[in-house]
């Protein structure tokens with residue numbers, strides 16, 4: 001029997017994390033504290049049980065792209081093809097509709113899951129590529145005299161300045177189909193998880209660029225590359241590679257052996273910068289979306 005229930009306790013969030021680690025073993029899973037910080041009245045987070053065992057999780061929330069809800073349904077590999085994904089998708093998209101959304105989107109990394117999503121009318125609209133870099137002996141880069149590079153831990157107040165001075169002017173450059181919308185609260189909680197591994201390029205009090213690493217407490221030997229951006233006035237001067245090389249040198253000194261990053265397939269500049277820094281390609285993920293309400297197969301008569 002399938003039972004879907006909301007996440008409430010820390011133990012529920014830990015169960016949520018374990019599903020994520022089983023479904024996406026190659027990626028960092030947010031901590032319970034990070035998941036708690038992301039709570040909001042419109043966000044629905046659920047666990048799905050099959051015969052009393054937690055086998056799947058889901059969420060339905062606003063997305064960074066203004067026009068659509070972000071829906072996530074993940075089932076542990078050993079519990080697939082028993083209808084759990086369908087039951088979750090139904091509940092999650094009904095929630096998105098109740099929040100006024102007319103489009104739902106999700107991100108998928110494997111062909112079977114694409115087949116599942118197509119069944120409900122999802123179609124591909126974009127791809128993202130994962131680039132991976134092994135960390136070896138990484139020298140600290142020489143920073144030119146025009147600017148300084150400092151960890152956020154040294155001047156924490158500059159993370160809010162980085163939102164105004166770098167994030168707001170650069171987020172429109174991302175290859176997204178509709179404008180990215182990131183609130184100051186999300187910037188403060190979801191775009192950084194360790195001030196010591198997040199680096200700013202600064203000229204006095206002005207932030208001109210940022211890059212860093214999101215650390216992984218489950219697998220401390222790997223880290224995800226955080227948002228990298230340089231103010232338009234400072235592009236073409238090596239600021240991004242200096243910042244990224246700083247992150248790589250920090251990684252080497254802290255026992256990290258692999259860093260990875262997701263980039264929109266259409267973001268040629270960032271992909272080329274990563275290639276230049278020695279990143280290679282691994283997974284491709286497909287962004288799909290569908291109009292709400294979803295058409296479930298019995299409604300289609302199949």
Ligand SMILES: CC(C)(COP(=O)(O)OP(=O)(O)OC[C@H]1O[C@@H](n2cnc3c(N)ncnc32)[C@H](O)[C@@H]1OP(=O)(O)O)[C@@H](O)C(=O)NCCC(=O)NCCS
Nearest residue numbers: 073074075080081082083084085086106108112113115116
């Ligand atoms: C996609 C996912 C949620 C499906 O969960 P599930 O519980 O196995 O899905 P269901 O049992 O409800 O599948 C319903 C139907 O979808 C189709 N389907 C599901 N998985 C499929 C696969 N691997 N290959 C082909 N068709 C598939 C089938 O038609 C299936 O019906 P059937 O088993 O009677 O043939 C699961 O594979 C998963 O967790 N993937 C990783 C996360 C992800 O990419 N989620 C995307 C949705 S946001």
